[in-house]
Amino acid sequence: MESVLTLRDVNKTYHGAQPLHVLKGINLDICRGEFVSIMGSSGSGKSTLLNILGILDNYDSGEYRLGGQLIWNLSERRAAEYRNRMIGFIFQSFNLISFKTAVENVELPLFYQGVSRRKRHQMAMEYLDRLGLAQWAGHYPNELSGGQKQRVAIARALITQPQIILADEPTGALDSRTSVEVMQLLKQLNEEQGITIVVVTHESGVANETNKIVHIKDGLIGSIEENNDHHASPFGMGGVMK
Numbered sequence: 350m351e352s353v354l355t356l357r358d359v360n361k362t363y364h365g366a367q368p369l370h371v372l373k374g375i376n377l378d379i380c381r382g383e384f385v386s387i388m389g390s391s392g393s394g395k396s397t398l399l400n401i402l403g404i405l406d407n408y409d410s411g412e413y414r415l416g417g418q419l420i421w422n423l424s425e426r427r428a429a430e431y432r433n434r435m436i437g438f439i440f441q442s443f444n445l446i447s448f449k450t451a452v453e454n455v456e457l458p459l460f461y462q463g464v465s466r467r468k469r470h471q472m473a474m475e476y477l478d479r480l481g482l483a484q485w486a487g488h489y490p491n492e493l494s495g496g497q498k499q500r501v502a503i504a505r506a507l508i509t510q511p512q513i514i515l516a517d518e519p520t521g522a523l524d525s526r527t528s529v530e531v532m533q534l535l536k537q538l539n540e541e542q543g544i545t546i547v548v549v550t551h552e553s554g555v556a557n558e559t560n561k562i563v564h565i566k567d568g569l570i571g572s573i574e575e576n577n578d579h580h581a582s583p584f585g586m587g588g589v590m591k
């Protein structure tokens with residue numbers, strides 16, 4: 350299988366009051382179409398790793414390749430180009446813009462791509478509809494439940510048709526039932542559209558919904574578990590992707 354996210358001996362140190370060597374030589378291959386979780390305790394460097402994968406942060410040494418392309422010393426402009434072309438992001442805190450409606454939030458990545466107002470509105474409505482949120486299009490984030498907010502964020506991540514989704518604790522702010530629904534939705538996107546998905550989590554229940562669990566500990570990748578017998582969802586998800 351073709352490795353689409355490739356890390357070789359990647360190191361990262363934060364230079365605060367005390368230097369903190371967070372990633373100490375990470376080697377990792379994530380292949381096209383995989384649904385992977387990166388699991389580790391709080392402070393183990395999961396977000397740091399995901400931010401490097403998403404070109405939101407730099408690394409100090411080693412090599413990171415995204416789709417074969419070496420990612421090193423990119424200008425902010427080039428980094429943004431890669432991100433917009435390849436990657437959708439999902440965050441624990443949703444990162445929706447509070448003074449924009451659901452549909453305006455979903456449209457935003459297309460605005461940055463220079464898509465016309467009419468076309469981006471049409472596409473955003475289509476994605477909201479697919480996620481079962483059409484009737485919430487005109488609502489502001491504070492009028493939505495946590496699960497609805499995360500689905501708006503997922504619609505926003507999907508609208509640029511990314512090959513890769515990077516999710517940092519996507520269920521961290523959700524109750525357990527809604528967490529399962531969000532993970533099932535990601536699974537469905539992976540299976541039906543072949544999107545490569547990397548979920549960072551400190552919860553084994555969340556990691557268990559993915560096909561491969563990569564453990565990070567003391568700045569290094571520990572064991573990697575294949576997880577093909579993860580449990581079926583107790584919740585019907587048929588209505589979510591209409």
Ligand code: ADP
Pocket residue numbers: 363364365369371389390391392393394395396397398
């Ligand atoms: P995780 O997501 O696994 O909880 P992080 O990658 O956020 O871990 O952080 C790893 C360690 O690096 C933590 O000890 C955190 O406090 C520290 N850290 C994270 N970001 C910064 C930063 N910008 N400057 C200094 N230290 C940081």
Ligand code: MG
Pocket residue numbers: 395396397517
């Ligand atoms: Mg984190």
